[in-house]
Amino acid sequence: MIAISAASGALGRLVIQAVRARAEVVAVVRDPGRAPEGVPVRRGDYDDPASLREAFQGADRLLLISSPELDTARRIRQHLNAVTAAKEAGVGAIVFTSFLGADTVATGLTEAYHTTEQAILDSGLPYTLLRHPFYSDAFVPQVSNGEITSNTAGRGLNTAFRSDLAEAAANVLTGEGHDGHAYDFTGPLWSYPEVAEALNVTYREAPDSGPMSWISAQVRTGALERQTPDLERVLGRPAETILSRAQTIGGR
Numbered sequence: 001m002i003a004i005s006a007a008s009g010a011l012g013r014l015v016i017q018a019v020r021a022r023a024e025v026v027a028v029v030r031d032p033g034r035a036p037e038g039v040p041v042r043r044g045d046y047d048d049p050a051s052l053r054e055a056f057q058g059a060d061r062l063l064l065i066s067s068p069e070l071d072t073a074r075r076i077r078q079h080l081n082a083v084t085a086a087k088e089a090g091v092g093a094i095v096f097t098s099f100l101g102a103d104t105v106a107t108g109l110t111e112a113y114h115t116t117e118q119a120i121l122d123s124g125l126p127y128t129l130l131r132h133p134f135y136s137d138a139f140v141p142q143v144s145n146g147e148i149t150s151n152t153a154g155r156g157l158n159t160a161f162r163s164d165l166a167e168a169a170a171n172v173l174t175g176e177g178h179d180g181h182a183y184d185f186t187g188p189l190w191s192y193p194e195v196a197e198a199l200n201v202t203y204r205e206a207p208d209s210g211p212m213s214w215i216s217a218q219v220r221t222g223a224l225e226r227q228t229p230d231l232e233r234v235l236g237r238p239a240e241t242i243l244s245r246a247q248t249i250g251g252r
């Protein structure tokens with residue numbers, strides 16, 4: 001049996017869809033009222049270790065989907081609760097949705113991921129680490145007044161869609177030969193000016209606001225230009241490009 005935690009979220013639902021045709025799957029959710037339909041459900045709250053121990057019983061493999069908690073200390077506690085519960089419940093293997101750079105950078109965005117990876121290694125459980133890039137879903141360029149704008153200095157982004165990352169997770173959860181591997185998943189490199197050119201609209205650099213301004217600053221340093229073959233290899237096909245969805249919502 002494969003258990004998927006945080007299964008009521010966007011990624012969890014996609015993984016459940018991909019796994020349910022191939023294997024017995026249990027959705028672990030903190031609120032059963034929000035569980036995906038059509039699969040057995042167990043309650044497992046990252047803040048409630050006992051619920052996790054119970055929920056993970058009998059799992060040959062567990063997909064631990066990272067918590068959306070913004071407070072790093074609490075997020076770390078939640079992840080460590082889940083790793084400890086997985087060990088105590090005797091799960092056969094743990095697959096964790098980590099983040100690119102978590103192996104080398106232990107501060108800021110990657111701190112909780114780094115600490116969790118270490119705890120998984122220390123647990124002695126068979127493991128696979130799926131280091132995710134930023135999700136393309138939040139970056140699909142919007143054509144507005146015949147132009148695309150960004151504050152990325154034309155640098156590249158290695159984002160990937162949740163749907164591809166979910167399928168890759170399903171392949172790892174239902175396949176063999178992934179134990180002990182850490183995959184650095186990156187999507188096909190793209191830039192905002194390239195998308196504008198492909199859609200035949202104007203591109204313009206413009207300031208942005210909110211969480212996007214922090215990410216844009218990262219993009220401008222070239223921090224999102226790293227490419228690896230891992231996602232394509234685990235998928236057994238190329239990952240979806242941003243252009244495939246930009247075109248469908250495009251226009252002038």
Ligand SMILES: NC(=O)c1ccc[n+]([C@@H]2O[C@H](COP(=O)([O-])OP(=O)(O)OC[C@H]3O[C@@H](n4cnc5c(N)ncnc54)[C@H](OP(=O)(O)O)[C@@H]3O)[C@@H](O)[C@H]2O)c1
Nearest residue numbers: 006008009010011012030045046047066067068133134135
């Ligand atoms: N790489 C990226 O660009 C990126 C972007 C966004 C998020 N992420 C990370 O990837 C994860 C999955 O993304 P997503 O898009 O599926 O996020 P999402 O749609 O926001 O789903 C988050 C999930 O976490 C669950 N959750 C929240 N608190 C919990 C707790 N205390 N115990 C157990 N489950 C809890 C939520 O349950 P409820 O349904 O009950 O709220 C929900 O199922 C996120 O949680 C976040 O860590 C990565």
